Amino acid sequence: SHTRKLPNAAKTVNRFHSWPEPKTGFLAGDIIDKNWEKDEFYWKIVRRGCPPNSLARTTELQSSFQEPPTISNTYAEPHFYKGYVSNYTKSIQVCHQPDLQGLEGLLIRPLSTKSTKVMFPMFGGSKLTVNNEILLPAPMYYGGEERFVGNGDHGIEWPEKTDKVIWRGVATGGRNTEDNWRGFQRHRFVAMNNGTKVARVESGEDRAENFVLPEKE
Numbered sequence: 186s187h188t189r190k191l192p193n194a195a196k197t198v199n200r201f202h203s204w205p206e207p208k209t210g211f212l213a214g215d216i217i218d219k220n221w222e223k224d225e226f227y228w229k230i231v232r233r234g235c236p237p238n239s240l241a242r243t244t245e246l247q248s249s250f251q252e253p254p255t256i257s258n259t260y261a262e263p264h265f266y267k268g269y270v271s272n273y274t275k276s277i278q279v280c281h282q283p284d285l286q287g288l289e290g291l292l293i294r295p296l297s298t299k300s301t302k303v304m305f306p307m308f309g310g311s312k313l314t315v316n317n318e319i320l321l322p323a324p325m326y327y328g329g330e331e332r333f334v335g336n337g338d339h340g341i342e343w344p345e346k347t348d349k350v351i352w353r354g355v356a357t358g359g360r361n362t363e364d365n366w367r368g369f370q371r372h373r374f375v376a377m378n379n380g381t382k383v384a385r386v387e388s389g390e391d392r393a394e395n396f397v398l399p400e401k402e
Contacts, residue, residue, distance in 0.1 A: 191322055191326065191327075194326075194327045194328075194329055197327065217303060217305055218303070219299075219301045219303050219305070220301055220302070220303055221299045221300070221301050222299070222300045222301060222302075225294050225360075226246075226293065226294065227291065227292050227293070227294070227295050227298060227300070228246070228247075228285075228286035228292040228293070229246065230300045231279060231292060231313060231315055232279070232280075232283075232286075232315075233315075234280075234313075234315025234316070235279070235280035235315060236280065239280040239281065240260065240280065240281050240282070240283045241279060241280045241281070241282070241283050242280075244283035246286070247286050247287045249364075250287060250293060250364060250365040250366075250367055250368040251364050251365075251367070252367070253367055253392065253393055253394055253395060253396075253397070254284075254287050254288055254367060254368055254373075254395065254396075254397075255284065255287070255397075256284070256288065256396065256397045257284065257400075258400065260281060260282045260283065260284050261276075261282065263275055263281055264276040277314055278314050279292075279313065279314065279315060280315070287368045288368055288370065288373075289358075289359075289368070289369075289370055290358040290359020290360075290361060290368070290369040290370060290371070291358060291359055293359055293365050293368050293369070294359050294360045294361075294362070294365060295359055295360065296357060296358075296359060296360050306319060307319065308320075308321050309321070310322065310323035350378065352374075352375055352378075354371075356369065356371050356372060357371075358370065358371050366395070367394055367395040368395070369395070372395055373395045373396050376393070376394065376395050376396055377396045383398075386398060
């Protein structure tokens with residue numbers, strides 16, 4: 186295997202051939218109407234990229250996200266081994282994991298993702314395995330903005346750090362609402378790392394709103 190990384194922004198080429206004015210030269214002609222799809226439940230669009238007999242296509246669509254999600258290792262078994270990912274390539278596939286439709290904000294109601302059946306070149310910084318965007322490095326990292334690159338400051342020396350974790354960041358990853366937040370992975374991560382909440386769920390004093398306790402073996 187080979188390690189890949191972004192080149193240093195200061196050493197990248199930033200001079201390019203100029204393009205003609207819009208609708209002139211090789212840019213002449215009308216712009217194709219993209220006919221963007223308006224369905225907010227993105228899983229319905231995503232699963233079209235899966236084989237007709239796949240679990241993603243044959244499993245019933247989830248109609249509500251107001252209750253705690255159903256989480257099981259059943260669909261993860263093809264790429265799991267004793268709780269660990271044994272096949273990364275398989276693990277990022279969605280076609281054998283229909284439960285993801287209620288476990289990922291992107292698949293429930295994305296912030297800005299759009300889809301169309303019209304053929305035209307689309308560029309993006311990331312994509313699902315069933316999508317066909319042409320990948321490009323996200324421009325925000327080339328801009329050198331401190332909030333994205335850290336400006337080389339990694340804080341105090343490692344031995345001086347304490348054994349604590351603090352979540353910093355907004356709840357992006359999807360358009361969360363009062364009715365669907367239980368299916369969002371960032372909310373789930375925070376809840377599962379709340380020792381007080383987990384202890385109350387284990388004792389039966391509270392219910393898990395957006396996660397489940399590990400299955401007993």
